[in-house]
Amino acid sequence: MNAEELKGLKANQTVDARGTACPGPLLAAKKAIGDIESGEIMEILSSDEGTKHDIPKWCQKMEHEFLGIVEEDSYSRLFLKKA
Amino acid sequence: MDIEFEKQLEALKKQVGKLEKGRKDKMTLVVFSGELDKLMAAMIIATGATAMDMEVRLFFTFWATSALRDPKKSVKGKNFISKMFGCMLPKGAKKVKLSKMHMGGMGKAMLEGLMKKKGVKTLPELFQIAGELGVEINVCEMSMDLMGFKKEELIDYPKMTICGVGTFLSDAEESKIQLFI
Numbered sequence: 001m002n003a004e005e006l007k008g009l010k011a012n013q014t015v016d017a018r019g020t021a022c023p024g025p026l027l028a029a030k031k032a033i034g035d036i037e038s039g040e041i042m043e044i045l046s047s048d049e050g051t052k053h054d055i056p057k058w059c060q061k062m063e064h065e066f067l068g069i070v071e072e073d074s075y076s077r078l079f080l081k082k083a
Numbered sequence: 084m085d086i087e088f089e090k091q092l093e094a095l096k097k098q099v100g101k102l103e104k105g106r107k108d109k110m111t112l113v114v115f116s117g118e119l120d121k122l123m124a125a126m127i128i129a130t131g132a133t134a135m136d137m138e139v140r141l142f143f144t145f146w147a148t149s150a151l152r153d154p155k156k157s158v159k160g161k162n163f164i165s166k167m168f169g170c171m172l173p174k175g176a177k178k179v180k181l182s183k184m185h186m187g188g189m190g191k192a193m194l195e196g197l198m199k200k201k202g203v204k205t206l207p208e209l210f211q212i213a214g215e216l217g218v219e220i221n222v223c224e225m226s227m228d229l230m231g232f233k234k235e236e237l238i239d240y241p242k243m244t245i246c247g248v249g250t251f252l253s254d255a256e257e258s259k260i261q262l263f264i
Contacts, residue, residue, distance in 0.1 A: 021203040023131035030134035061135055
């Protein structure tokens with residue numbers, strides 16, 4: 001999905017992991033994914049650069065669908081669909 | 084006869100497939116080093132692996148066992164050498180040194196300042212998180228014995244067992260990832 005499409009998405013769950021370093025965002029994502037249903041959308045906010053590589057890999061392993069990244073000024077928004 | 088055999092094979096394949104799917108990946112780390120930086124690496128990998136849905140076991144041995152000591156607890160009845168070891172080795176995760184640039188504690192203080200600023204968890208916090216995430220800690224009995232540490236002076240940790248190399252080997256054998264830190 002491109003940035004415009006992603007911006008138009010309504011996330012069922014938003015995880016704000018800004019200000020935490022590795023492995024904070026990953027652990028926050030893992031914790032929050034349990035609260036949503038299969039097929040729902042989750043958005044992760046992270047200011048940690050590494051997260052942009054970690055979350056897609058995590059999705060691959062957990063079989064969630066990684067939708068893409070929207071860059072904001074001081075953080076990134078990562079979108080995924082729960083398997 | 085052949086048809087019967089094929090049927091059995093098909094059933095077996097299905098069963099194996101189910102088992103494979105239901106099996107959790109495992110990771111076993113040997114945590115040998117007693118320095119802050121190396122222990123942090125071990126604990127970050129351990130907690131991260133739980134997010135990857137892995138079962139994690141840490142085998143604490145030699146210098147790393149010092150980090151499991153609880154500074155609030157003390158044990159009586161130790162002999163002179165054990166007492167000396169107890170004094171000379173860091174008492175708990177807060178007291179461990181850096182492997183490089185420690186500079187009498189100045190380097191460590193600077194690093195801890197940076198960690199706080201950048202939202203990196205401290206070592207005691209990482210132990211707490213690991214406990215909550217179900218990371219198992221196995222402590223080498225022989226190391227404890229050598230250094231004169233007793234079970235009663237270790238931190239309260241949900242899944243902690245004192246054991247030997249056999250436990251590590253059997254855990255490592257069924258793990259996809261094994262690391263020595």
